[in-house]
Amino acid sequence: QKEVEQDPGPLSVPEGAIVSLNCTYSNSAFQYFMWYRQYSRKGPELLMYTYSSGNKEDGRFTAQVDKSSKYISLFIRDSQPSDSATYLCAPGGVSGGYQKVTFGTGTKLQVIP
Amino acid sequence: GAVVSQHPSWVICKSGTSVKIECRSLDFQATTMFWYRQFPKQSLMLMATSNEGSKATYEQGVEKDKFLINHASLTLSTLTVTSAHPEDSSFYICSARDRGQVHGYTFGSGTRLTVV
Numbered sequence: 495q496k497e498v499e500q501d502p503g504p505l506s507v508p509e510g511a512i513v514s515l516n517c518t519y520s521n522s523a524f525q526y527f528m529w530y531r532q533y534s535r536k537g538p539e540l541l542m543y544t545y546s547s548g549n550k551e552d553g554r555f556t557a558q559v560d561k562s563s564k565y566i567s568l569f570i571r572d573s574q575p576s577d578s579a580t581y582l583c584a585p586g587g588v589s590g591g592y593q594k595v596t597f598g599t600g601t602k603l604q605v606i607p
Numbered sequence: 608g609a610v611v612s613q614h615p616s617w618v619i620c621k622s623g624t625s626v627k628i629e630c631r632s633l634d635f636q637a638t639t640m641f642w643y644r645q646f647p648k649q650s651l652m653l654m655a656t657s658n659e660g661s662k663a664t665y666e667q668g669v670e671k672d673k674f675l676i677n678h679a680s681l682t683l684s685t686l687t688v689t690s691a692h693p694e695d696s697s698f699y700i701c702s703a704r705d706r707g708q709v710h711g712y713t714f715g716s717g718t719r720l721t722v723v
Contacts, residue, residue, distance in 0.1 A: 595653075600650060
């Protein structure tokens with residue numbers, strides 16, 4: 495079983511739709527949870543991070559963590575064509591004495607104008 | 608914000624040659640940098656952790672003699688792919704964490720390596 499499972503998509507939605515991106519994880523040692531956005535042929539960029547169960551909102555983006563079920567989500571409201579990218583969930587924690595981040599496979603999102 | 612510069616953006620090399628990829632933290636000091644490899648439609652896979660002034664820590668299954676990592680200063684880490692083969696063709700990305708960031712890693716823009 496992979497430590498982090500993420501549906502690769504692709505996910506295609508019309509502009510203005512609410513998008514829900516999800517990941518599950520198996521390692522209880524994960525302490526913080528990040529979402530990265532990666533445009534084609536570019537390095538990932540950090541969108542949001544949280545380290546507790548519950549919701550964290552930043553503009554049109556909401557990150558949600560449920561540690562009891564090991565489930566993390568990213569919601570995008572009023573999606574825009576510029577949101578078209580691959581979104582990677584990335585839980586992290588201490589492993590072998592140093593901080594380590596494990597990436598999901600990424601979900602490719604396409605927002606159609 | 609923290610910026611990590613990675614060069615080159617893409618490189619094509621002949622099989623058997625070596626390729627060096629540089630990763631620089633431009634406005635912060637990075638005692639630790641990370642090197643990832645990403646195949647198409649796959650996740651970022653951590654290859655090694657580069658520590659300034661000491662040997663890199665390689666993940667299981669990564670050949671340390673093939674992927675040479677040097678972290679000679681607090682702002683520069685290099686990855687050298689030695690005796691490259693077509694199966695080494697991939698997208699290589701470095702990342703680093705600014706001490707000022709609680710969490711979150713800044714990534715370079717990646718290097719697309721094609722071995723022919």
